[in-house]
Amino acid sequence: MKRRSFLSWGAAGFVTLWSAVGVSLAAVVRFLTPSVFYEPPQAFKIGNPADFPFGPPTFLADEKIYVFRERDKGFAVASAVCTHLGCTVAYFPSDQKFHCPCHGSVFVSDGSVQHGPAPRGLEWFEVTLARDGQLNVDKEKVVPPAYRLMV
Amino acid sequence: MNVIRDVWQSIVRRDPLSTDKGKSELVFLNLWLHIHPAKVKKEHLKIKHTWYLGFITFFLFLILVTTGVALMCYYRPQSPQAYQDMKDLQFVVFLGRFLRNMHRWSAHGMVVCVFLHMCRVFYTGSYKKPRQFNWVVGVFLFLLTLGLSFTGYLLPWDQLAFWAITVGTNIGSYAPLVGKQLRELLLGGHSVGESALLRFYVLHVAVLPSAVILLTMVHFWRVRKDGGLSRPVWKLKQDQAEALVTIGVPGDAPALTVTTAAKDKTYGLMEVVTGKPIFETVTAEEEEDVVFSYPYAFFREAVALMATVTTIMALSLVWSAPLEELANPAKTPNPAKAPWYFLGLQELVSHSALLGGVVAPALMVLALMAVPYFDTNPSRRPADRKWAIRVFTIFVAINIVLIIVGTFFRGPGWALVPPWVHIVAGAE
Numbered sequence: 001m002k003r004r005s006f007l008s009w010g011a012a013g014f015v016t017l018w019s020a021v022g023v024s025l026a027a028v029v030r031f032l033t034p035s036v037f038y039e040p041p042q043a044f045k046i047g048n049p050a051d052f053p054f055g056p057p058t059f060l061a062d063e064k065i066y067v068f069r070e071r072d073k074g075f076a077v078a079s080a081v082c083t084h085l086g087c088t089v090a091y092f093p094s095d096q097k098f099h100c101p102c103h104g105s106v107f108v109s110d111g112s113v114q115h116g117p118a119p120r121g122l123e124w125f126e127v128t129l130a131r132d133g134q135l136n137v138d139k140e141k142v143v144p145p146a147y148r149l150m151v
Numbered sequence: 152m153n154v155i156r157d158v159w160q161s162i163v164r165r166d167p168l169s170t171d172k173g174k175s176e177l178v179f180l181n182l183w184l185h186i187h188p189a190k191v192k193k194e195h196l197k198i199k200h201t202w203y204l205g206f207i208t209f210f211l212f213l214i215l216v217t218t219g220v221a222l223m224c225y226y227r228p229q230s231p232q233a234y235q236d237m238k239d240l241q242f243v244v245f246l247g248r249f250l251r252n253m254h255r256w257s258a259h260g261m262v263v264c265v266f267l268h269m270c271r272v273f274y275t276g277s278y279k280k281p282r283q284f285n286w287v288v289g290v291f292l293f294l295l296t297l298g299l300s301f302t303g304y305l306l307p308w309d310q311l312a313f314w315a316i317t318v319g320t321n322i323g324s325y326a327p328l329v330g331k332q333l334r335e336l337l338l339g340g341h342s343v344g345e346s347a348l349l350r351f352y353v354l355h356v357a358v359l360p361s362a363v364i365l366l367t368m369v370h371f372w373r374v375r376k377d378g379g380l381s382r383p384v385w386k387l388k389q390d391q392a393e394a395l396v397t398i399g400v401p402g403d404a405p406a407l408t409v410t411t412a413a414k415d416k417t418y419g420l421m422e423v424v425t426g427k428p429i430f431e432t433v434t435a436e437e438e439e440d441v442v443f444s445y446p447y448a449f450f451r452e453a454v455a456l457m458a459t460v461t462t463i464m465a466l467s468l469v470w471s472a473p474l475e476e477l478a479n480p481a482k483t484p485n486p487a488k489a490p491w492y493f494l495g496l497q498e499l500v501s502h503s504a505l506l507g508g509v510v511a512p513a514l515m516v517l518a519l520m521a522v523p524y525f526d527t528n529p530s531r532r533p534a535d536r537k538w539a540i541r542v543f544t545i546f547v548a549i550n551i552v553l554i555i556v557g558t559f560f561r562g563p564g565w566a567l568v569p570p571w572v573h574i575v576a577g578a579e
Contacts, residue, residue: 029336032336032339033335033336034339034340034346037340037341037346038340038344038346039340039341039342039344061481061482064480064481084321084500084504085317085321085322085500086318086342087314087317087318087483087487088481088482088483099564100564101483101484101485101486101487101563101564101565102314102318102486102487102565103497103500103501103564103565104565104566117500117502117504119504119505
């Protein structure tokens with residue numbers, strides 16, 4: 001075997017071997033990434049507008065959201081998941097703020113951080129009116145805190 | 152009777168233990184014992200030298216494997232069966248509660264002992280050349296121990312488990328670039344749910360234990376290959392210290408001489424290689440300081456094993472592993488705390504998620520691994536390494552203080568509280 005062909009075959013073999021290793025590793029990562037999530041849907045209906053009272057927001061435990069309804073502004077839906085480490089925040093009507101039980105982050109009623117380690121304000125989700133007259137919340141669609149749905 | 156003796160001989164294949172040859176053969180003809188040297192230095196047997204912490208850690212791991220396999224017979228990694236199985240183990244299964252207690256207390260004990268073992272190795276300077284790499288292996292074993300504790304924490308599927316893991320995996324998601332993906336891979340989803348339970352189970356019973364076993368084998372092997380246990384620091388006299396840190400034969404040592412073998416020799420020398428051995432060598436005058444591993448070392452190890460098992464059993468009779476109510480993703484307990492060995496981390500995270508949760512721990516681990524390569528001072532005597540000892544002590548103290556603050560001084564909303572609040576709350 002000539003030196004030149006030995007080197008080129010060697011290089012080709014080297015590249016092939018390491019490509020195979022790389023592809024296999026990528027395949028392992030892809031394998032571990034679920035293709036189907038058996039999780040609750042991110043868009044869901046929460047009921048008729050009339051179900052929600054005015055005043056302090058309604059907490060929906062399973063969906064981890066707060067539904068605000070204000071008389072002249074309309075509906076808004078805030079996430080109840082703290083942006084710090086994912087604990088569920090609690091709304092206190094007494095001071096109209098969200099308090100996180102884990103590390104004491106405090107969010108004012110528009111969701112922005114007042115103090116504590118939370119890096120961002122609470123997220124607000126798009127709320128729309130479905131054809132059947134129910135409110136529809138889509139957690140995939142984050143909207144600015146000023147977003148309101150008038151019904 | 153001869154048959155019985157023949158069968159026994161076919162199994163052990165060694166001379167009687169009353170002879171020196173038998174004592175040696177017991178060690179090097181036995182797969183399980185041959186990781187020991189046939190003879191050990193007397194000074195290595197002293198409790199004060201190692202406190203047997205490495206052994207105790209290993210024995211705790213053995214208890215964990217044994218009780219863990221037993222618990223697997225009654226555990227299903229699904230929700231809500233996992234929690235029901237915990238209740239069964241507590242109230243229905245014969246010895247179920249006892250075995251679960253043993254598993255839990257051994258796990259906590261292992262975290263403590265790995266840490267103390269690391270401290271012992273540091274303070275005796277035993278990570279120094281030629282043992283640098285084994286220190287790094289040890290750091291990996293420490294991380295694996297934490298990983299095993301963390302994955303085990305989720306399995307009971309109670310409130311404590313659920314929120315500890317929620318907080319813990321969210322800390323990980325602050326890692327730059329890969330954090331979010333890593334968390335998704337670990338959880339098999341976007342939040343702590345059934346797929347997370349299954350994945351943590353697989354990690355806990357298969358992946359991580361295998362990794363621990365493999366690395367432990369390397370760790371033990373390297374203890375032997377790096378020259379056995381290091382000499383106790385108090386043995387290092389001023390004039391001896393220099394000689395001991397000089398690895399191998401001095402360069403001006405006389406060349407090997409060849410002598411003709413006696414006619415009745417019963418051994419064969421396979422090969423002579425030149426070059427210095429990488430490990431500390433035993434000089435002729437030290438020869439009298441050694442004893443056979445059997446029975447001296449084995450007896451002490453057996454005592455350490457029995458003391459470990461007895462202690463864990465006693466703890467398990469008196470204190471039960473906690474089990475809170477069924478995991479409820481809608482309701483975060485207040486305060487929601489990670490397992491105690493992560494409470495220092497949680498305390499850091501409560502100040503800054505990225506700095507405290509990712510940067511600081513990553514730097515700590517890297518610093519630990521770099522210790523033997525960074526600290527090139529060859530002396531192992533405390534008087535010669537004041538700064539190394541100061542820095543490490545500060546490192547240990549910071550970690551302990553953070554854990555104590557996180558455990559006892561943090562109440563609802565992670566607000567600072569006096570520690571007795573927990574006693575009062577616990578009594579309610």
